[in-house]
Every structure is written in C-alpha cells, then in structure tokens.
Amino acid sequence: MVEVHELTKLFRDKKRGEIRALDRVSFRCHPGQIYGLLGINGAGKTTCQRILATILRPDSGTATVAGCDINAAPEQVRANIGFLSTATALYDRLSAREFVEYFGRLNGMAEPVLRARIDALFTLLDMHEFRDRRCGKLSTGMKQKVSIARALIHDPPVMIFDEPTLGLDILTARTIVGFIRDCRARGKTVIFSSHVMSEVEKLCDMVGIIHGGTILAEGTLAQLRERTGVQDLEEVFVKIVEGKP
Amino acid sequence: MSLRNLGIVYRKELRDLLRDRRTVISMIVVPMLVIPLLTAGVGALSFHQVKAAITQTERIMILGGDDSAKTTAALRKLDNVEFVPADPDYKKMISDKKIGAAVEIPPGFEAALNNGAPATVHIYDYQGEIRSETAARTLRDFFQNWRDTTVNDRLAARNLPADLLKPFDVQTDNVAPPEKISGNEIGAFIPYLILMMCVAGAIYPAIDLTAGEKERGTMETILSSPVRRIHLVLGKCLMVMTASFTTMVLSLTSTGISLFCIKYFGADLTRNNGFNVNISPVSLLEVLVIMLPMTVLFASVLLAIGLFARNTKEANSYLQPLMMLIVFPAMLSLLPGFELNYHLAFIPVVNVSLLSKEILSGTFHWNYIAVVFGSSCAYAAVALTVAVRLFKRESVIFRA
Numbered sequence: 001m002v003e004v005h006e007l008t009k010l011f012r013d014k015k016r017g018e019i020r021a022l023d024r025v026s027f028r029c030h031p032g033q034i035y036g037l038l039g040i041n042g043a044g045k046t047t048c049q050r051i052l053a054t055i056l057r058p059d060s061g062t063a064t065v066a067g068c069d070i071n072a073a074p075e076q077v078r079a080n081i082g083f084l085s086t087a088t089a090l091y092d093r094l095s096a097r098e099f100v101e102y103f104g105r106l107n108g109m110a111e112p113v114l115r116a117r118i119d120a121l122f123t124l125l126d127m128h129e130f131r132d133r134r135c136g137k138l139s140t141g142m143k144q145k146v147s148i149a150r151a152l153i154h155d156p157p158v159m160i161f162d163e164p165t166l167g168l169d170i171l172t173a174r175t176i177v178g179f180i181r182d183c184r185a186r187g188k189t190v191i192f193s194s195h196v197m198s199e200v201e202k203l204c205d206m207v208g209i210i211h212g213g214t215i216l217a218e219g220t221l222a223q224l225r226e227r228t229g230v231q232d233l234e235e236v237f238v239k240i241v242e243g244k245p
Numbered sequence: 246m247s248l249r250n251l252g253i254v255y256r257k258e259l260r261d262l263l264r265d266r267r268t269v270i271s272m273i274v275v276p277m278l279v280i281p282l283l284t285a286g287v288g289a290l291s292f293h294q295v296k297a298a299i300t301q302t303e304r305i306m307i308l309g310g311d312d313s314a315k316t317t318a319a320l321r322k323l324d325n326v327e328f329v330p331a332d333p334d335y336k337k338m339i340s341d342k343k344i345g346a347a348v349e350i351p352p353g354f355e356a357a358l359n360n361g362a363p364a365t366v367h368i369y370d371y372q373g374e375i376r377s378e379t380a381a382r383t384l385r386d387f388f389q390n391w392r393d394t395t396v397n398d399r400l401a402a403r404n405l406p407a408d409l410l411k412p413f414d415v416q417t418d419n420v421a422p423p424e425k426i427s428g429n430e431i432g433a434f435i436p437y438l439i440l441m442m443c444v445a446g447a448i449y450p451a452i453d454l455t456a457g458e459k460e461r462g463t464m465e466t467i468l469s470s471p472v473r474r475i476h477l478v479l480g481k482c483l484m485v486m487t488a489s490f491t492t493m494v495l496s497l498t499s500t501g502i503s504l505f506c507i508k509y510f511g512a513d514l515t516r517n518n519g520f521n522v523n524i525s526p527v528s529l530l531e532v533l534v535i536m537l538p539m540t541v542l543f544a545s546v547l548l549a550i551g552l553f554a555r556n557t558k559e560a561n562s563y564l565q566p567l568m569m570l571i572v573f574p575a576m577l578s579l580l581p582g583f584e585l586n587y588h589l590a591f592i593p594v595v596n597v598s599l600l601s602k603e604i605l606s607g608t609f610h611w612n613y614i615a616v617v618f619g620s621s622c623a624y625a626a627v628a629l630t631v632a633v634r635l636f637k638r639e640s641v642i643f644r645a
Contacts, residue, residue, distance in 0.1 A: 083469035089463045091261055098260070106472045107470065
C-alpha cells in the first residue's frame with residue numbers, strides 16, 4: 001500500500017529561482033494495483049517517485065510506503081520497495097550475479113536465502129546464460145533484466161517504475177511491461193510513470209495526470225474518458241492538461 | 246552503526262576497483278615498477294657519472310715552469326693524469342672540455358722558493374663541471390703538499406721543529422648515530438615521497454567512487470537501496486584509504502629495495518660519497534602510523550571534491566589547486582634548517598612532513614608527536630564529517 005499526502009517539493013535554481021516541482025500531490029495505490037503517473041517531461045513524475053524511494057526529501061507533506069513513513073523511516077521504506085528507472089544503471093565491472101548479490105546483501109538477506117532467490121530469479125528472467133558476464137558487456141535488454149532482478153531480489157511489496165521502457169527496443173519494452181503485469185498479479189503495489197499513452201492504457205488500474213507538479217485529474221481510464229467525453233487517451237490527456245475537461 | 250553494511254560496501258568497492266585497470270596502475274604498477282625504475286635509473290646514472298669522473302684520466306696543461314724543472318717533474322709523476330702541451334688557447338680548451346684544468350707556474354718559481362720570495366701558482370678550472378673540478382682538486386692537493394714539503398725543508402734548514410707552524414690540530418668528531426645522519430639525508434626525502442604517494446593512490450579511486458558513479462548513473466541505484474548514506478560514505482572512504490595506504494607502503498617498499506640495491510651494488514661509490522641508508526624499520530612503522538590520519542584526511546577531502554563535482558572531468562580540474570596545497574607544504578621536509586615547532590605542528594601536511602623527518606632521523610619529541618597526531622585526527626574527523634554531510638545533500642548529489 002502506498003499513500004501519498006500533500007507532497008510538495010521545491011528546487012532552487014540560480015537562474016530560474018524557486019521551482020515548485022511538486023505541489024501538494026496526493027494519491028493512493030493498493031496492493032495488486034498499478035497506479036500510473038501520466039505526464040510530459042518535467043511534469044514532476046520522477047521527483048514524486050524519487051521522494052517515494054526516499055532518494056529525495058519532500059519540503060512538506062508525507063507518504064507511507066508499506067506502512068513506513070518516508071520522512072521518519074527512510075531505510076525501512078527502501079527495504080520495502082524495488083525502484084527501477086532509466087537512471088538506475090549497473091556497475092559495469094561487476095558480473096550480473098555479483099551485482100544482484102550486492103543488493104541482496106544490502107537488503108540484509110542471509111547467504112543461503114540469497115543464493116536460492118538468485119537462482120529462482122535468474123531462471124524466471126532467463127539470465128543464467130550471462131550470469132557471470134560483466135554488466136558492462138551486456139546488451140541493453142540483458143542489462144534491463146539485471147536491473148529487474150536487482151529491484152526484485154528482496155521480494156519487496158512495493159515496486160516503483162520510473163519510465164522503465166524509455167529508450168528500449170520494442171521487444172525489451174514488452175518484456176518489461178509483462179514483468180510489471182506479473183508484479184500486479186503477485187499482489188504487489190505498483191507505481192508506474194510514463195509519458196507513453198499506450199503503456200498506461202495497457203497497464204494502469206488508476207491513472208493520475210500530472211502537470212506542473214500538480215495532479216490535475218485522477219481515476220480509472222473509464223472515469224477519465226467519461227469526464228472528458230473522449231475515448232482516445234491522448235485526447236483525454238490534452239483536454240485535462242489544457243484545462244478543458 | 247551497522248558494520249555489516251559497511252563491510253558489504255567496502256568489499257564491493259574493493260572488488261570493483263581492483264578490476265579497473267587505471268586503479269591497478271596507480272595503486273600497484275606505479276609504486277612497484279615506475280618508482281624503483283626511476284630511483285635506480287637516476288641513481289645508476291648519477292653514480293656512473295661520478296665514477297667516470299673519478300676513474301677517468303684527467304687531462305691537465307702546464308703553462309710555464311720551464312725554469313722550475315723539479316716542480317714540473319714532480320707534477321708529471323701524478324697518477325691518472327695526462328699532460329697536454331701548452332697552448333695559449335687553454336681557457337677555450339677548458340670551456341670546450343678538451344682539458345680538465347690548467348696550471349700556470351710563474352717564471353722563476355723555484356728560484357723564488359729558494360730565496361724565500363713570494364710566488365703565486367694559478368689554477369684554471371671550469372666551476373660546476375665535475376671533471377674540471379676533479380682535475381683542479383688534484384692540482385690543489387699537489388701544490389698543498391709541495392708547499393708543506395717546502396716549509397718542512399725550510400724549518401729543517403734552520404734546525405726548527407716541524408710542528409712550529411702547526412701548534413695544534415683541529416679535529417671534528419661526529420656524535421650523531423648512523424640513522425640520524427641518514428635520516429637527515431634520505432629521511433628528508435621519504436616524508437615527501439610518502440605524502441605524494443598517499444595522495445596519488447587516493448585520487449583515482451576517490452573520483453571514480455563519487456563523480457564517476459554520478460557520471461555512470463549508478464549513484465541513484467545505490468541510493469535506492471536500504472543502506473544508510475553514512476555507511477556508503479564510510480565504505481567508500483575505507484576503500485580510498487586502502488588504495489592510498491597500499492600505494493604508500495608499496496612505494497616505500499620498492500624505494501627501500503632500490504636504495505638497498507644502490508647501496509649493495511654500488512658499495513664502493515656510495516661509501517666514498519657519503520651516501521648513507523640506515524633507517525630503522527621501527528621508525529618507518531611509526532611514520533606510517535603518523536600517516537594514518539592523513540590517509541583519512543586525504544580520502545575525505547578527495548571524496549568531498551568528487552561528490553561536489555558534476556563529473557570526473559570537473560573533479561580533475563579541482564584537483565590541480567589541491568595538489569599545489571599538498572606538494573608545497575610536503576616539500577618543506579626537503580628544505581634544510583626547517584624544524585618542527587608548536588605553530589607548524591598544527592598546519593596539516595607540514596606537520597606530518599617535518600615530524601616524519603624527525604622520527605626517521607631518530608629524534609622523538611613525544612609532545613610534538615601528540616600534537617601532530619591529535620591535530621591530524623581532528624582535521625581528518627572534520628573532513629570526514631563534511632564528506633558525509635555532502636553525501637546527504639540533494640543539491641550536491643543531483644547537482645546538474
């Protein structure tokens with residue numbers, strides 16, 4: 001379960017002054033549900049997810065992730081999430097197995113449990129062939145699988161995906177989409193952000209349209225279509241962003 | 246504090262960096278191969294030059310002296326000297342290194358000696374040129390002896406004792422132990438070497454583990470793990486310290502082996518030239534202990550710089566002024582007459598440089614040792630705190 005309550009984040013820039021990246025953002029996502037943050041670049045999706053992953057701190061507001069408060073217990077929050085984005089790269093000089101092992105150990109997993117979990121995940125993601133190959137020598141698709149294994153190694157109840165298919169080829173992107181569905185099927189709480197309408201349509205149970213740091217509209221796809229009176233999600237998005245719902 | 250997480254971060258960083266060619270080169274190859282090759286190479290070259298200057302036949306020209314047959318005959322009996330015919334262009338010949346030196350014996354030299362009249366012998370050499378100076382020294386020694394012989398002859402002719410003109414002797418005796426002498430000679434160089442290697446070994450890992458991680462996009466990956474920021478910084482700091490300390494110890498070891506080889510294989514030359522390597526291993530160990538807080542200080546400062554920089558290129562540009570701040574204070578140990586005092590004992594780098602020089606020369610001022618070690622630990626703690634705080638600042642970690 002993820003509950004976000006009035007999150008606000010300000011950035012200070014020498015040239016542009018104070019930037020309100022998030023302005024009292026609130027939403028809720030239940031286990032077995034995918035909540036999609038849909039917005040253009042710079043809308044505040046990444047900032048919101050980084051705050052949920054406790055990589056950034058909010059200026060005001062709070063959120064609870066799997067029952068842990070992001071301000072009061074950031075380490076416990078991180079122990080309960082799997083965070084995956086295009087910015088979460090791999091250590092090129094470690095092998096796929098060493099990389100996943102490292103994060104398993106940091107999550108406090110005991111060695112026998114870790115080994116069994118790595119075996120299971122590598123089988124699930126078909127990674128045994130390149131398990132001992134260094135990450136720097138892997139293809140983009142292989143790297144993405146390693147990132148997924150890293151995010152899942154401690155079997156967290158909450159998954160956060162920040163534009164996970166950005167820059168990936170269609171086959172790798174399909175693998176990721178399938179994997180996110182699988183997370184929902186296994187009862188995980190999934191926060192997903194994208195600016196790709198088709199992915200949001202395919203995956204999300206609830207959608208929050210975010211623009212200028214504010215959630216302008218929220219609901220199921222059917223609710224958003226009904227509210228705007230159009231069927232095409234792109235049109236729905238444009239109408240809401242332009243303030244003509 | 247979870248030592249388990251600290252250990253996990255440290256082991257990962259160690260494994261990661263040992264697989265990096267640039268780290269291995271700066272941490273192992275440079276101290277184990279480049280430094281001994283440079284030390285042995287420069288040492289061998291200079292000893293070769295000295296040996297050549299000492300053993301080669303000196304070319305000397307005698308100007309005049311036709312009416313002083315006894316003097317010129319004695320002069321021509323000198324060993325390892327080739328006398329060349331007189332030439333009015335002797336100054337150019339000395340400058341062109343065709344001859345080492347020339348000696349001008351004035352007309353009527355021996356007659357003047359016999360009559361007790363004053364006479365002056367001129368020696369011409371090229372100062373700063375080792376072979377010319379060696380030739381001039383040979384001539385000076387000869388005429389010194391010749392003068393003493395003349396004085397003794399004169400005293401004997403007057404039935405006077407030989408020690409009439411030498412009522413007492415002046416003798417200088419060394420009271421410094423061998424390690425003190427060598428501490429002052431080699432010991433002045435070793436602190437400089439240690440400090441330089443301490444920094445050189447830390448630079449690349451520190452930048453790679455901070456600005457390098459930002460550049461490669463792995464910083465966000467590790468920040469999303471449950472490990473606490475302080476454990477991440479301490480794990481990285483330990484790794485940089487390991488690299489720094491390893492480089493320092495390997496450099497000292499290889500320099501020690503090189504100096505031993507020079508001493509052993511060039512024994513005859515080093516003995517004659519006052520080259521003395523006699524530093525106690527205990528003193529060296531003490532210097533390494535004194536250097537420990539410095540490794541923390543350097544590691545923390547370099548990590549802070551790496552964290553602040555947007556990328557490795559920017560981090561490297563910040564290093565140049567930092568290196569100046571370390572190189573020049575470290576060089577103070579090389580300057581003669583610079584001694585540690587209570588003011589200098591509080592200045593980082595200068596204090597350990599001068600204290601190490603003292604320890605290596607066998608002098609132990611425990612009050613200075615306490616002040617230097619204490620102040621170094623305090624500076625290291627401050628630098629480490631700054632590095633940890635920087636790691637917690639979003640504006641630094643995500644500096645665009």
